[in-house]
Amino acid sequence: MTCFSFLCNRRLKSATKHAAELDELSGFNNVNIYSYKELRIATNGFSDINKIGEGGFGSVYKGKLRNGKMAAIKVLSSESRQGVKEFLTEIQVISEIEHENLVKLYGCCVEANHRILVYNYLENNSLAQTLLGGGHSSIQFSWPTRVKICIGVARGLAYLHVDVRPHCCPPRY
Ligand SMILES: Nc1ncnc2c1ncn2[C@@H]1O[C@H](COP(=O)(O)OP(=O)(O)OP(=O)(O)O)[C@@H](O)[C@H]1O
Numbered sequence: 001m002t003c004f005s006f007l008c009n010r011r012l013k014s015a016t017k018h019a020a021e022l023d024e025l026s027g028f029n030n031v032n033i034y035s036y037k038e039l040r041i042a043t044n045g046f047s048d049i050n051k052i053g054e055g056g057f058g059s060v061y062k063g064k065l066r067n068g069k070m071a072a073i074k075v076l077s078s079e080s081r082q083g084v085k086e087f088l089t090e091i092q093v094i095s096e097i098e099h100e101n102l103v104k105l106y107g108c109c110v111e112a113n114h115r116i117l118v119y120n121y122l123e124n125n126s127l128a129q130t131l132l133g134g135g136h137s138s139i140q141f142s143w144p145t146r147v148k149i150c151i152g153v154a155r156g157l158a159y160l161h162v163d164v165r166p167h168c169c170p171p172r173y
Pocket of ligand 1: 052053054055056057058060072074103119120121122123125126
């Protein structure tokens with residue numbers, strides 16, 4: 001009986017926490033909320049065939065969303081120590097980013113202990129790999145194209161530094 005009520009309490013607490021997270025997310029503009037099921041279907045069960053990379057955040061999968069769009073689906077690894085609060089803050093900041101040189105965040109999934117970010121899918125793998133060579137890419141950039149890419153990257157960085165402010169800090173005037 002005690003064990004049963006303990007389990008019920010835990011479920012209730014986790015459901016309440018989840019509802020609070022979804023509540024917070026619903027206040028963010030431009031953020032789609034995906035169910036774990038949709039992302040599992042999109043990536044064929046997060047199959048290795050669809051894995052396109054591995055970053056500091058965790059594994060990245062290519063997937064086709066229900067609306068037909070291709071997406072890069074980043075699954076926060078269980079070893080990552082990023083908490084829900086940090087995850088939500090990150091989403092809030094990234095979701096407001098709108099720049100031609102920066103990848104667009106479509107939305108996220110916060111379900112049970114799953115933390116997943118869904119981005120616009122960019123063709124041709126990692127730009128760094130293509131720029132540096134190393135046999136993974138068949139693309140050869142000319143020097144004028146490389147210069148254009150560098151300027152685009154610099155524009156994206158400048159935008160992040162100048163125009164994007166974390167909400168936690170008061171504006172600097
Ligand atoms: N939007 C995307 N479209 C296509 N491929 C992507 C996308 N985002 C990530 N990838 C692939 O997944 C790999 C890992 O990406 P991720 O952003 O997780 O880590 P990173 O870019 O290596 O940097 P960090 O570890 O600092 O986050 C990239 O190198 C790229 O090959």
